[in-house]
Amino acid sequence: MALWRILSRGYGYGRSVRAGVPVDGTGQPIPWFTYPALEYLNQLDFRGKTVFEFGAGNSTLYWSNRAARVVSIEHDQAWYERIRSKLKPNCDLHLVKDPVRYPAFITDRAEIFDVIIVDGLKRRECCAAALQRLRPGGLIILDNADWHSGGAAVLRCGGLLEVDMTGFGPIAWFTTTTSFFFHRDFDFPRLHERQPMHGTGALGHLVD
Numbered sequence: 001m002a003l004w005r006i007l008s009r010g011y012g013y014g015r016s017v018r019a020g021v022p023v024d025g026t027g028q029p030i031p032w033f034t035y036p037a038l039e040y041l042n043q044l045d046f047r048g049k050t051v052f053e054f055g056a057g058n059s060t061l062y063w064s065n066r067a068a069r070v071v072s073i074e075h076d077q078a079w080y081e082r083i084r085s086k087l088k089p090n091c092d093l094h095l096v097k098d099p100v101r102y103p104a105f106i107t108d109r110a111e112i113f114d115v116i117i118v119d120g121l122k123r124r125e126c127c128a129a130a131l132q133r134l135r136p137g138g139l140i141i142l143d144n145a146d147w148h149s150g151g152a153a154v155l156r157c158g159g160l161l162e163v164d165m166t167g168f169g170p171i172a173w174f175t176t177t178t179s180f181f182f183h184r185d186f187d188f189p190r191l192h193e194r195q196p197m198h199g200t201g202a203l204g205h206l207v208d
């Protein structure tokens with residue numbers, strides 16, 4: 001069935017399930033976000049951008065391939081060791097086991113970031129901390145925002161503009177929501193002149 005082929009081969013869903021980690025149709029690492037969110041990210045140019053990530057994974061490898069620099073924290077020792085062995089030099093991965101220190105890791109440093117991803121422990125607290133370290137014009141991504149409406153409310157109340165990307169994603173059999181929270185001056189460069197680009201499995205029509 002065409003629909004299943006697009007999901008399984010095009011998006012790499014079947015490969016992700018077999019590997020137990022999120023990968024795209026060519027086997028490259030991707031974040032564990034919904035496919036609509038990933039399609040949107042594919043259109044942006046992050047080469048000059050810095051990224052902070054609460055919760056490491058194949059996402060850390062993805063961001064280190066796409067952005068100038070990535071700082072990521074992870075609470076699980078075994079997972080930390082596994083990801084650390086694959087990282088490129090533009091990535092700093094830190095093991096932070098203490099759930100109290102975890103959200104404060106970002107505010108304990110002076111650095112600000114263009115993109116901050118909340119996808120690990122203590123999401124509401126991490127959202128509050130992320131607001132303090134977002135560069136003006138930047139973007140915060142809250143994954144599983146449908147499970148973490150308190151965190152989403154913190155970011156909305158912080159003045160960011162919310163766009164919810166609900167749908168299927170790698171590995172999981174259920175739908176969920178990856179939410180983007182844009183600073184009002186958001187203006188990241190695009191990778192292509194045309195936007196939106198055709199998504200995976202699109203018909204490729206060009207009408208105007």
Ligand SMILES: C[S@@+](CC[C@H](N)C(=O)[O-])C[C@H]1O[C@@H](n2cnc3c(N)ncnc32)[C@H](O)[C@@H]1O
Pocket residue numbers: 020021022030031032033053054055056057058059060074075076079119120121
């Ligand atoms: C939902 S995961 C997201 C991690 C990362 N941001 C990503 O997009 O891949 C949140 C936490 O689950 C654990 N984790 C990540 N990937 C995993 C996997 N494939 N299997 C089991 N645990 C995983 C890690 O401790 C991680 O911090």
